[in-house]
Amino acid sequence: MWFYMARHPTKFLKEEYQKIQAEGREWVHRTLETPSTSRVTVEGKELLMMCSNNYLNLSNNxxxxKRAIEAVEKYGAGSGSVRAIAGNMWIHEEWERKHAEFKEQxxxxVYMSGFIANEGAIPQMVRKGDFIISDALxxxxxxxxxxxxxxxRSIYAHTDMGELEQRLIEANNKDPNGEKRILIITDGVFSMDGDMAPLDEIEKLGTEYGAMMFVDDAHGDxxxxxxxxxxxxVDHFGLQGKFHVEMNTYSKAMGVVGGAITGSQDLVNYLRNTARSYLLSGSQPPAIAGAAIGALEVLTPGGEFYEPLVPKLLDNCEYFKKEIVNIGFNHEITAASAKAPTAIVPVICGENETATAMSNRLMDEGxxxxxxxxxxVPRGTSRIRVMMSAGLEREDLEFSLGKFEDIGRELKIF
Ligand SMILES: Cc1ncc(COP(=O)(O)O)c(C=O)c1O
Known part of the structure; x- marks a missing residue:
């Protein structure tokens, strides 16, 4: 037998990791010792949470x-199988029914996560020879x-409707008989800049040029x-039934985890039989489905469990975004995000070192x-990405704005 003694099959692991560290690209994982709410203990220090996606503060609601515990008591810890074989429980069906009802679709x-929903659904919407047109961000x-x-596939410059139209014309020119599929795909709210896709304009263009339209609403849900x-x-723009595919997540505002594809019954019937990440992966544990149903109940106005968390979140977003620009963080990206009613606030600091120093100093200050x-993100736009939450009170926002202002001056950001 011949042995390749010189070969080190896993040597690259340490080398690559060391390279990541040397280039300052390591994701140092901070550890929470408490539930994820607006006040957390991170490695022994009490901090105001301003970087989680728990926009509605639902993760410890x-x-x-209660709904998660009830689900475990009724259905147990695991589902035992994939949905299509033996892992389809009443609680999964109930989650999907309530989700579609909430979304008016x-x-x-449902999928294990939003990431997995995108990976499962997108490949089933198009074939070889079709066209995908995607936003650059x-x-x-x-x-x-x-x-x-x-x-x-072709990419259009971020939210540039002129370029999107150009790509649609090119696809139609290549397929004058309209036999192929065209899929436009966009984030609803862009996760780095907190701005919104012009969904109404995309819908007009998509309809005009006969394209399918897919929106990832992870940060709009x-x-x-x-x-x-x-x-x-989709509801913001009143486009129910016009946008063909919506991807939703339960890992952000909904406070749990899980993804969903939402749309027509035809879409769901089709994906239930084709999406590989759905068919070939175990179904959600009952606790997750129970908690997700609980989140929908909290968001349903007039229902027994309704809590006005969305209005509170939106008030917080409006106040914080306006004030952060007023105190001097007036980079065009921060200013643009202030115009969108989203929970993502990119506080631009400049170079990587400045953003790191800002984060460290903020942590010192709680x-x-x-x-x-x-x-x-592009060079020179390194940032603190503040994530707003309905769990933060006005005093918390004033306190944090004061710290942002002091440290911003200290670091000569303005
Ligand atoms: C725009 C967008 N889509 C999809 C996802 C994935 O969602 P999930 O956390 O449910 O996997 C994320 C999460 O970061 C996201 O920001």
């Missing part, structure tokens, strides 16, 4: 906890979902919506807010 299908889960296809409903970006840096 008593009603969700015909049907929904779409989330990594969309990018990975698109990579799983054999479809021709529980935040956007007419009458402060939290029903998401605020948990982490930096997002180049290469995740």
């Amino acid at each position: 008593p009603h969700l906890r 015909e049907a929904a299908q 779409n989330h990594g889960s969309i990018i990975d979902g698109v990579r799983l296809t054999k479809t021709e 529980g935040v956007l919506g007419s009458n402060k409903s939290g029903k998401g970006i 605020i948990f807010a982490l930096p997002i840096m180049f290469p995740m």
